[in-house]
Amino acid sequence: MPLDAWISLAVVIAVFPLMALSRLGPDIVLLGAVILLLTLGIIEPAQALGGFASTGLFTVAFMYVLVTAIRQTGGIDLIIRHVLGRPRHETGALLRLLLPVASLSGFLNNTPVVATYIPAVLSWSRRMRLPAHRLLMPLSFASILGGTITLFGTSTNLVVHGLLVDRSPELTMGLFDLAWVGVPVALIGLAYLVLLGPRLLPVRRGATAVFENPREFTIEMEVDPDGPLVNRSVEEAGLRHLQELFLVEIERDGNVVSVVGPGERLKGGDRLVFAGTSEGAVELQQVRGLMPSRHGESSLEKDFKERRLVEAVVSSQCQFVGQRIRDGHFRTLYGAAVLAVCRGGERVAGNLGQVRLQPADVLLLEARPPFIERHRQSRDFLLISQLNGAARPVHEKAWLAWSILAGVVALASLGVMSMMNAAMLGAALVLLTGCCSMGDAKRGLDTQVLLTIAASFGLGAALESSGAAAALAGSALGLAGGDPLLLLIGAYLLVALLTELVTNNAAAVITFPVVMASAESLGVSPMPFVVAVMFAASASFLTPIGYQTNLMVHGPGGYRFGDFLRVGGLLNVLTAVVALTLIPLVWPF
Known part of the structure; x- marks a missing residue:
């Protein structure tokens, strides 16, 4: 390999442990890597900034606005109210919970769906006298499974599809093409979660019980x-x-x-x-x-209008991680007082001011009412759940927000407009109709995800233009003995492993040029490899850090790290077997 290829490969290899182990956000790590490659002359400015012009990136941004509108109008709350009900047994409760969540996640970003469901599930579990820990992990996993059903299901699907279309416009996919594999994967995964998954969990005490x-x-x-x-x-x-x-x-x-x-x-x-x-x-x-x-x-x-009791889940990006509460001046910065800290299902004992915060810690906070809206989109907290005095969302425009989303899906699936144009039109309509204010739309944009996607494009371009992607593809072909099926399995396993350690978007975008080069070297269709990358990037079941919704339920459910491996391990195997069996049948080599 030429020197540029070795440098590109070294930078990419260094990126993954930095994202997995450092407190720097993935967007900062990836942007730093792109700047380094640009400075060394490995990539041109147009390649470094290419991600910011990606149709996939803009489609994701517009979908964030649509999801914000549905959440702000109470569209998800409306479904929760009518669907959960009063089941007679745990199996019925799981069906009432998981089927709607998986369906919603096929069209909405998983994070707001799970964030809206968590407080409702905690209240519901108390009312039904069901252990919350047997519901929250399946909730997160169901949202991940649902995201594999459509191209709108996850930002990764949209971004990878955008890369594919930019490279080979004739290979464009329909909105529901993934359903041929996604629906069987989701149904088998949901059956596992209902019948076996929760029974593998030991008894855990959630944060709500601790507080x-x-x-x-x-x-x-x-x-x-x-x-x-x-x-x-x-x-x-x-x-x-x-x-x-x-x-x-x-x-x-x-x-x-x-x-x-x-x-x-x-x-x-x-x-x-x-x-x-x-x-x-x-x-x-x-x-x-x-x-x-x-x-x-x-x-x-007691309920007072002047204050709120709030549970907040600490993000790995929180600036107070590793600091003592007193030394970090938490109350001064956030305008909220920490009452207690829950970690691993137990309240952290001892001097509260001396507690050093860790990711997934659940904080019981006493705050003034503006705290919730001010920090709901903060990268310091994965979830902010109000315990008392919660305002009921206004549902008058929920039907309108859902109708706009349905129109976007119809326009994109029927080929009337591209997915980006349909999402852009939908975003404009929710703003014009008042389903979402401009301020809410801005706060609803997950800038960390968007920057991560954009920066990943630069690393992918470096691998491709330097020849590193072609060299890696050659090595992969040698290991697979020229067998496309073995290569498909290897690509799936690689992306599935990377997505447990870093963000799914980064894992998919960086490996995309390698799998495309492998398919070209074999002289076979790249479609099965592209779809395998999409599904593998969503297979984040093994660790709480692999996917944001896993980390969101980790603290409230009182889970330990090994609980995800215990339940998610077999789920990973099941989804991999189903996906790798069906993908070559739907998209032949």
Whole structure:
């Protein structure tokens, strides 16, 4: 191989462990790699920026706007309300949950579907007295399976199809062409999840159960009306920098002061809520002017319009990962106070301020109402779920948002418009009809995914133009002995492995030029290899880090890392066998 090919290969190889192990986001890692290749002269500026002009990228962006409109109008909530119901047994509950989720995920991005379902499933499981951990992992897996049914199902399908069309316009695929393989894969996967999957899970305790009793992690005191603390600020009273506790809120005259600042002045009869350990009560007893609360009901069990109790799942991209809560000034940055931390189904004991946050930790937060909308799209949190005072979505325009999506699907599937044009028209319509505001549309765009896709194009171009893709294809052909079926199996396994470690988009886009070069070297149709890349990139069942929805359910379900391997391992094998059997039959070599 020429020097440029070796450099390109070295950069690509270095990218994968960096994305898997470092705290840098995949978009930052990939953009850095593209900049390096551009600086070294391996790729031209047009190749480096080619991803930003991809039809697949723009189709994904427009679909994000459509999904945001359906979520904002309560379209998903409407389906949840009418579908979940009151099944008589666990099998019925799983069917009511998984079939609609898989169907929705065929046309909507998986992440908002799962994010909307999680709080509903947690509430539903309590009402039905079903363990939430037996529902949440199947929920995530069903959304992944549903994404394989159509080209709209995942961003990876759209992006890979965009690459294919840019390279060979005559090989364009219809919206439902993948269904010939995707439907059997989804049905067999769902049957496994309903009949066997949950039974492989050990008993787990979810975050909601851990946070159920506020008295386990809060201490409540009252300000003595005749004591020395009346009219003194929190700072002056010595309540700002306690060793074991945080002052979270003040209940006063039927109202609440949330996320208390140091300048807040105390009044007689104020009920102070502290988060921390029971040992911290000793510290409070030494403060003159405070006395134990005489109220029976915990303040956190009441609903106040001035504050919200929120569960937030920490993302691997959160800037506080690895930092102690106190040192990171969490409350100052987010305007929210941490009441408790759940990890692996157990509340993290000890001094709350000394807890170092980890990805998938579930935080119980006390915050003001604007916190939810302000941080719902934050890359620091995978999921923000409101526990009290939740506003019911307005459903008046839900039918309109669904109708627009149905129109987009019809236009694309009938060939009236390209998928990008249909999605662009749909995005414009939801904005014009008020189904989605411009601000919501901007917040709904997952910029990290879009940048990851765009940067991946640059790495793929480097592999192709430098000759590295052709050299790798030659090596793969040698290993497969020139047998296209063995090569197909090898390509599937490679992408399936990479997608467990890094993002599915990066795994698919970077391997795309290699599989195309392999097909060309063999003189066979590239279609079975392209479809195999799509399905393998979606086979993210083995680890919680392999797919965002897996990480979203990891904390709320109280799962351990091995639980995904236990349930997802056999599911990976089943989906691979079905896909690799059907793909060559539908798209012959």
